Amino acid sequence: MRLQVLFLAVGLLCCPLIWQVPLRWRARVMMLTTLVVFSIIAPLSVLLMLSVAAIQWLIWKNDYFGYWKVGVIVTILLPIVPMVFYKTAYQFHHGIIPLGLSYYAFRQVHAAFECYKGVMRKPSFAEYGQYLLFLPVILVGPIHRMPEFERSLRRQKWNASLFSEGLERILYGLVKVNFLGNFLFNFKLTELGLHTHHLALRLYLEIVGFTCNAYCQFAGYSDMAIGLGLVWGIRVMENFNAPFLATNMQEFWQRWHISLSSWCRDYVFQPLAALTRNRWLALVLAMLVLALWHEISIRYILWGSLQATLILLTVRCRTWMPTASKFINYHPLGRWVGRIWVFHLFAFSCVVIGYESMGSLRNSFNQLFW
Amino acid sequence: MYSWLRKYFSETLANLLIFIWYLALMLLVFYSIGFEAARFRYLTW
Numbered sequence A: 001m002r003l004q005v006l007f008l009a010v011g012l013l014c015c016p017l018i019w020q021v022p023l024r025w026r027a028r029v030m031m032l033t034t035l036v037v038f039s040i041i042a043p044l045s046v047l048l049m050l051s052v053a054a055i056q057w058l059i060w061k062n063d064y065f066g067y068w069k070v071g072v073i074v075t076i077l078l079p080i081v082p083m084v085f086y087k088t089a090y091q092f093h094h095g096i097i098p099l100g101l102s103y104y105a106f107r108q109v110h111a112a113f114e115c116y117k118g119v120m121r122k123p124s125f126a127e128y129g130q131y132l133l134f135l136p137v138i139l140v141g142p143i144h145r146m147p148e149f150e151r152s153l154r155r156q157k158w159n160a161s162l163f164s165e166g167l168e169r170i171l172y173g174l175v176k177v178n179f180l181g182n183f184l185f186n187f188k189l190t191e192l193g194l195h196t197h198h199l200a201l202r203l204y205l206e207i208v209g210f211t212c213n214a215y216c217q218f219a220g221y222s223d224m225a226i227g228l229g230l231v232w233g234i235r236v237m238e239n240f241n242a243p244f245l246a247t248n249m250q251e252f253w254q255r256w257h258i259s260l261s262s263w264c265r266d267y268v269f270q271p272l273a274a275l276t277r278n279r280w281l282a283l284v285l286a287m288l289v290l291a292l293w294h295e296i297s298i299r300y301i302l303w304g305s306l307q308a309t310l311i312l313l314t315v316r317c318r319t320w321m322p323t324a325s326k327f328i329n330y331h332p333l334g335r336w337v338g339r340i341w342v343f344h345l346f347a348f349s350c351v352v353i354g355y356e357s358m359g360s361l362r363n364s365f366n367q368l369f370w
Numbered sequence B: 001m002y003s004w005l006r007k008y009f010s011e012t013l014a015n016l017l018i019f020i021w022y023l024a025l026m027l028l029v030f031y032s033i034g035f036e037a038a039r040f041r042y043l044t045w
Helices: A002-020 A023-041 A043-061 A067-093 A101-117 A125-132 A146-154 A160-194 A199-231 A249-255 A258-276 A279-294 A298-320 A322-330 A332-349 A358-369 B002-008 B011-032 B035-044
Strands: none
Touching (some): A002 A023, A101 A125, A298 A322
8 A cells, every 4th residue: 555655656646747748649658657667666467467468459459359248358357367266375375466356357358348339449458558557546446448538538637626626636635645534544443442441442443443443545536536636637437425424234335445346346246146146146256356356365255245235235224124224314313313223334344354264353342342 | 624724815825834844844754753762762761
């Protein structure tokens, strides 16, 4: 994550160069800047990304979709296989994971799906490279979409207002990560917990600190990425929309890590719901994909299943308890009750991923509730 | 922010202020690369 700040510094330094070159060269300069920086820091990752992209592009270019649409399956599975391989291998050997793999793999799957559906025209290799090698979002997302990126690229022109908006977003990001996340929720709240003699209260503070810190880190780095994008004249999709103001879990997942949850909705939930005609099964599988994207492990499978169950219960409660549901969703006081409820539901579900082993997780729950 | 600056200052001055802000932010970003190390020193002091 610290690398994102380094990328941010490089991005800001390169900014005058990007705005000095003529428009027709600007996208290529942006791509080359990213390629040089990324190749120095993570050559294996660049090699992997470009090899997969080249194979995908060759299949699109030659229109080789074949009988049974083998080409489509290959272009979709090709980015997934290395991701699953490296993430599974990491669980057993604690080796290396190519930098930014999870993000660019999902971008490549998105491009493959959109090309297959015909929503997006087949890109040239340079256009595809420009989309994949976009410095602001390459490390920590958002998983931006190619049609929006291309539109933004075509409209790119100097705008002082957009530039200052970008600087503002970068400042918000720095404050969220360094002050709110690292200092307040990670350091000060933990210190406060250590001075508490009540064990359950200490654990509660730890859980609240972990959740708030996770939000500040994710949202802060996303702010930096969106801000640097704006400074470069490209508007990238939002990733967080005040998730802790959500009044139910369904709304929460429309506000938290929007680019990932909308990816799972478009490329896992919708196809599976159409194929199986069972939206609950599609939801569970989509939430599992969302969880396993973070890490392939038992604790994330548990976390994903838990999130799916919470969304299912939220939807079911509308028919089981219509009065309570209306109170929480529409009454001003009820909305605040809902917000506190959602925050605690999410925070306690995150305990599952906060602990390395199941034994320490069980101990913590015992100390908290019994 | 830029529209707020334009309310009170001329376009040239507003652009100059934005440029100064850009330089200041770049300094802050470079400084913040060392934040983690600074916190570690504080904790172990």
